[in-house]
Amino acid sequence: MNNTSQIKKLSVIVPVCERINETISLFHEYKEECDKLADSVEYIYIASTDSNDIHKDLTLLQESENNLKVILLNRSYGEATAVQAGFDHCSGDYILTLPPYKQVRTEELSKLIDQIGDYDIAIAKRWPRLDSKSNQYQTKIFKFLLQKFSGQKYDDIGCGVRLIKAEVLKEVSMYGDQWRFMPLLGYQLGYHSTEVELTQAGEDTHKRFYNVGVYLRRLLDLLTIVFLTKFNKKPLRFFGLVGSSSIVVSLIGLAYLTFEKIAFDVGMSDRPALVLFSLFLVLGCQLIAIGLVGETVIFTHAKNNKEYRIKEIINFNSKK
């Protein structure tokens, strides 16, 4: 294969967090395909679940495989933490992350390596999709929200199959459930990603409906990421916007009440609207004050957090 020359050492990281039933059987399938992708390949499985069975199964598997590392975390930390833990123990130039359940046809994984080119991250996009319309709509709605809030376009950020340059994971700091948003965090640091179409696996086509809590949590995660990426150096811009809108509403209301008091002598003291608008005023002030505390945090830690990432320094100065 001519593309293998591109990557010397590949680390395959599999965060084992949810839908863990096929994990063990899938390992052999992954291994068969991934061994072809690079000269040397290592496998790292990180179990971050409360289930003890998977710990035992993985330990057993590890005894029979020599290039498999197994890291057992003692509770469920979320995929992002698991991937970071795996990254700390890997040595590849490129990292291929795979979900512990089948999302795409494994035969097509080499496409990622073919198409990553100069990009830092190649995200698999499950396409063509074989699953139900309702699943596809969920992906579409999430894509729409993501684009509205963050201004960035990713067709299928829910897919866990990604090929990443090692330096990206070294720089990006993520935790908890932020794994799906890794490309956004990477973009903030100047790492560009591309999407590669891989055919969806037949095993991934069952209908998915989660309970309301899961959807709410996703939405909250999305808002957190937008806050962290867009306002991470200027919290007051965010809190100030919300807070000053609240203050403007209250001031308009209070002005109207004052006008009625002066023009028509309507007493303020028996109007509940006064409480409402005072409440808005107080809320606005509190939000802005919280923003100021945020700015203080940033200011006192700014020296340690560089905002920019340098691609290259060009200098033809011979003397050092």
Added chain:
Amino acid sequence: MKSTQHSPPTLSVIAPLYNEEDSAPLLHKAICDALDPTGIDYEILFVDDGSKDSTVKVCTELCKQDPKLKLIQFKRNYGQTPAMAAGIDSALGEILVTMDGDLQNDPSDIPMMMSKLQEGYDIVVGWRHKRQDKLISRKIPSIIANRLIGKVTGVPIKDNGCSLKVYRAKIMKEMPFYNEMHRFIPALLSVSGTRVAEVKVKHHARQFGESSYGLSRIYKVLLDLLTIKTVLSVTSHPTSWFAKLSIIPFFISLLSCISFFSLMLSGDNLIISATVTLLFFTLGAFTISLGFLCELIYQKGNLKINQLALLTSTTNTQLSETHKPNE
């Protein structure tokens, strides 16, 4: 420390470039023309802020011709202040100059500003005193903004927006510098007892391209001003700043309380005024408690203003002994 082949340069000129393929060669030439006759050992740092045109290509060519020129290329567009920060972080000189990349500043002012610095200042700020911009959309908002910034921060600079500034590297490298802070450098530096001077500089109209400024800028400057005021007061006594802020809600609460008692005498409905009184009282208490929170944040942070103050007290003597520009 005599100036030898291998010693770092005395002066570093930093210019952020964003889509400036036309200006870059002219700017490079202007800087060289201004500094070569003075005999100062200098370096030029161009920071490419993720330009979409051929700025990088043009500058790489320039770098090949001039070993004094260094190009720092960003991975993507980050903004003017991060670009300046990158230049400041990798500059080797003891004196730093920042300027616009679009030829609106004139490098021929640099020697004059440097000699001003030698008079015993830590930062010399340019004042575009014959500004070549539109009156209504640029000049008047700028005058109001500068007055306001001077009032709030207590550092009366006539032109905070001018990028052409000369600093001592030791102080600048220690200052936290992010967002759109470049506008507030004099105010920020003032916390460490920095001596600020302002001199008139030349200003040219833009030769290439249009500058983009919107009305949303006013709102941003106001928020930034609030930020600067807060972070500046945090460095000395956060509790008292937040306590001062809390006077307003406490005062409203007091007024409302008075109306409560007057209503009580007349036997009117009391619930509304009681609620309003308590609401604003709560806000006052909330604000004061944030002051304590900020004390905690400052104590746990890594910014130590007293060390900065030490820097400003020593730099002047050291510098005048070692490097004096030949004039």
